[in-house]
Amino acid sequence: MTTAAKSFWVALVGNPNSGKTAIFNVLTGLNQKVSNYPGVTVEKKIGKARFADGEQFDLLDLPGTYSLTPESMDERIVTEQVLNWVHGDNPPSVIVSVVDATNLSRNFYLTTQLADLGIPVVVALNMMDLVRDKLEIDLEKLASDLGVAAIVPMSATEKWGQEKLLSVIQNSPSVKDHENPFPIFLNDDISSALDPLQDIFKREFGYDERLSKAQAIRLITRQSTLEIYNEMSSNGISSDNTFMESLENKRQDAVDILEDLGIKHRIMEATLRYEWLDSVLIASKINIDPQIAETNYSEKLDRLLTHKFAGPAIFVLLLYFIFQSIFTWAIIPMDWINNGVAWVGNQVLNLMSAGMLRDLLVEGVIAGVGAILIFLPQILILMFFMTLLEDTGYMARVAFMMDRFMTMIGLHGRSVLPLMSGYACAIPGIMSSRTIDSWKERLITMLILPLMSCSARLPVYALMIGAFIPATNIFGFINLQGLTLVMMYFLGTATAFILAKVFSIFIKVEGKSSFVMELPPYRTPLWRSVLSQVLNRGKLFVVNAGKIIMAISIVLWFLASFPKVDDPSINENSIRNSYAGKIGRTIEPVIEPLGFDWKLGIGLITSFAAREVLVSTMATIYNVESDGDDVIQLTDAMKSDRNPKTGMPLYTPLVALSLMVFFVFAAQCMATFAIIRNETNSWKWPLFMIIYMNGLAYGASFIVYQGGLLLGFG
Amino acid sequence: MRLYDLIDGEIATVQSFTGDMELQSRLVEMGILPGIRIRRIKTAPMNGPIELKVRDYHVSLRQVDARNILINQ
Numbered sequence: 001m002t003t004a005a006k007s008f009w010v011a012l013v014g015n016p017n018s019g020k021t022a023i024f025n026v027l028t029g030l031n032q033k034v035s036n037y038p039g040v041t042v043e044k045k046i047g048k049a050r051f052a053d054g055e056q057f058d059l060l061d062l063p064g065t066y067s068l069t070p071e072s073m074d075e076r077i078v079t080e081q082v083l084n085w086v087h088g089d090n091p092p093s094v095i096v097s098v099v100d101a102t103n104l105s106r107n108f109y110l111t112t113q114l115a116d117l118g119i120p121v122v123v124a125l126n127m128m129d130l131v132r133d134k135l136e137i138d139l140e141k142l143a144s145d146l147g148v149a150a151i152v153p154m155s156a157t158e159k160w161g162q163e164k165l166l167s168v169i170q171n172s173p174s175v176k177d178h179e180n181p182f183p184i185f186l187n188d189d190i191s192s193a194l195d196p197l198q199d200i201f202k203r204e205f206g207y208d209e210r211l212s213k214a215q216a217i218r219l220i221t222r223q224s225t226l227e228i229y230n231e232m233s234s235n236g237i238s239s240d241n242t243f244m245e246s247l248e249n250k251r252q253d254a255v256d257i258l259e260d261l262g263i264k265h266r267i268m269e270a271t272l273r274y275e276w277l278d279s280v281l282i283a284s285k286i287n288i289d290p291q292i293a294e295t296n297y298s299e300k301l302d303r304l305l306t307h308k309f310a311g312p313a314i315f316v317l318l319l320y321f322i323f324q325s326i327f328t329w330a331i332i333p334m335d336w337i338n339n340g341v342a343w344v345g346n347q348v349l350n351l352m353s354a355g356m357l358r359d360l361l362v363e364g365v366i367a368g369v370g371a372i373l374i375f376l377p378q379i380l381i382l383m384f385f386m387t388l389l390e391d392t393g394y395m396a397r398v399a400f401m402m403d404r405f406m407t408m409i410g411l412h413g414r415s416v417l418p419l420m421s422g423y424a425c426a427i428p429g430i431m432s433s434r435t436i437d438s439w440k441e442r443l444i445t446m447l448i449l450p451l452m453s454c455s456a457r458l459p460v461y462a463l464m465i466g467a468f469i470p471a472t473n474i475f476g477f478i479n480l481q482g483l484t485l486v487m488m489y490f491l492g493t494a495t496a497f498i499l500a501k502v503f504s505i506f507i508k509v510e511g512k513s514s515f516v517m518e519l520p521p522y523r524t525p526l527w528r529s530v531l532s533q534v535l536n537r538g539k540l541f542v543v544n545a546g547k548i549i550m551a552i553s554i555v556l557w558f559l560a561s562f563p564k565v566d567d568p569s570i571n572e573n574s575i576r577n578s579y580a581g582k583i584g585r586t587i588e589p590v591i592e593p594l595g596f597d598w599k600l601g602i603g604l605i606t607s608f609a610a611r612e613v614l615v616s617t618m619a620t621i622y623n624v625e626s627d628g629d630d631v632i633q634l635t636d637a638m639k640s641d642r643n644p645k646t647g648m649p650l651y652t653p654l655v656a657l658s659l660m661v662f663f664v665f666a667a668q669c670m671a672t673f674a675i676i677r678n679e680t681n682s683w684k685w686p687l688f689m690i691i692y693m694n695g696l697a698y699g700a701s702f703i704v705y706q707g708g709l710l711l712g713f714g
Numbered sequence: 715m716r717l718y719d720l721i722d723g724e725i726a727t728v729q730s731f732t733g734d735m736e737l738q739s740r741l742v743e744m745g746i747l748p749g750i751r752i753r754r755i756k757t758a759p760m761n762g763p764i765e766l767k768v769r770d771y772h773v774s775l776r777q778v779d780a781r782n783i784l785i786n787q
Binding site: 102 | 725736737738739740741742752759763768769770775779
């Protein structure tokens, strides 16, 4: 038992919106690790779960899919994984097929495809809390009819049934139900058309009767299945190199025979499988002709939420509310963090004796990392709202409402979620664009996505707004600071839309686009799950602050502190003559027309590692400059900084505006370049993005600053 | 008649598909097969995609694609 338990692992597979991730969270708690599949950016979530006897096992959460014939990239991952298992690449001990109990027939379609594989399948019949009274089925009979090891009713929301699920999982590898014959009746004509294909599968890969039949049908139904075998074959699954050729030939033969018989081969699998599945469900007294005339609560809510006029208006108001709350709610926790960082800095100042190490710690590390940590509350609030919109099911409605508009500007209804994720971070946004099945629309979505102001820009906006935009109210209720923030987001978003249209005219890529999207019922989000997603994002942000920002802060501190000048008469401007100062002054002529001085120049250079680094850079510069025994406030320092020539304030609201506009447009994030290179498989698109975005940034900033000067501001 | 011509709120039975074959594969996998009853619920703002109820769930598709789905009322 213990030796077998070492390799015991379980895969979770299910339709989108089946509550798969909720079950994953219930079983693993917060004990999970998110990484990527090799070479691609689909998230691979692995967690550790425990049986009642304390035995631990790995649980893998696969992307949601409707079938094992792929349509989008996400689904392709599932199909490839599953085929790899069948071909002996570390198959799971058990597959848990997550099924939404409110929507049986469509969910069971995937379950029965999984049951063909020869790996024990356990059905987690989720969301039973929503149907408990209406569903009185003989689950044992249904399980044996479907060819699965067991069906376990449960509710991830109400957290019951998971103990039963665990014990069934633990015992199911010994159940030999998967030796069932292929359950679907095929008439002689179809059977004999499939035979040659089946023979190849049996001979080449040792598939059994059931699996070979299932794969033969799938191969005929969908061209994409052939492509996957092609890919596997180039990875050397078959010793016979004429294998692909004979597979293709035999497929064409079978298609011809079926077409002569008048069978629509492209819908053959679904037609046969649903016919059989519906009969199984009827035998278990499940109503498969549901009351489609019935109006459920989601539909009633949608009368308002996706109403022709009210729907879009509510969406816009919601966005406005979210961005306003980012500013208002975060004030208090930001104060705490601010005071906390100052306290730590002062403790270090008191405890350590004066010297280089102390200077490095206080002026470099603490000042730099602290200046970033302060924005954690705002990022958490933004992430909280994004997760909430997604988990309640509202985001799908947004895609539904926006599809027409998105199509008009060359995008896709499904671009809305990636673009909105872009407000948090471009990386997950680009990842979620994988659900867009047309390549052209996906490419354009990725190219404009970095224009959506991500949370790394938020610290820059927040610093500039906090320091230079007065907190007055317009018309008594609109906070000018909040409004400025909203305007920055709007500027990026509007530009993104315009450019999407432009790109869609000039980028020529083949591919058809469709919009078949489920609108899941509205659901109360699982707070635990929302919380864990928000915390994960926060953790990522802090780890980044820990790694990149600390490293840059340290390097920067050296550059800003050396060479030390002994002459006391120029000591006041020591940073000006440091290495960093020299670099900053070298690029000053280029950025002067934008209103930036050499200090901001240093910040601009360092911010190309990550945007938020600008803030920590400024903090480090001012702390080195003050060279004192106190951790200084960045906003105060920037406000009171004077131009040595004129004696006027160095940074004005106009400079702040120009800098923010620069950050709206500039491409500065190395991680984004890398991921776009990965997704498009060439350096052409990331290079294109860097050039167009930075050109835009310089131009827009120039117009804002020079225009502002002409109009007499600043 | 076509699903495209169905009025919001009306119920019909899917008869067959014309046109784009790839989309048809996706629809049948989601259980939208000849013989299944569907209700057209609404049309999205700006005359956008339509929302359907089929089996036990709601699904949206574009009006161009609804032209390729033949129905009996």
